[in-house]
Amino acid sequence: MGDQTGGRVAFFLHTDDFALDHARFTAAGVEWVxxxxxxxxxxxxxxxxxxxxxxxxxxxxxxxxxx
Structure with missing residues (x-):
């Protein structure tokens, strides 16, 4: 699991407020690559x-x- 795409992005999450969602993800502990x-x-x-x-x-x- 986790490497089916050979290290490439496989999924896309569209947002209409990038700054807000990026801050929320960061606060939740998301690992940014x-x-x-x-x-x-x-x-x-x-x-x-x-x-x-x-x-x-x-x-x-x-x-x-x-x-």
Missing amino acids: RPPADRPYGRVAVWKDLYGNLWDLIQPAPDHPAS
């Missing part, structure tokens, strides 16, 4: 779940189709 970064498609950070799976917390950019 990559810190928040702004990308052309939005703001994103990567965390590891209890089983080692990698997730993106992402707030799509306002002009991105996923917004």
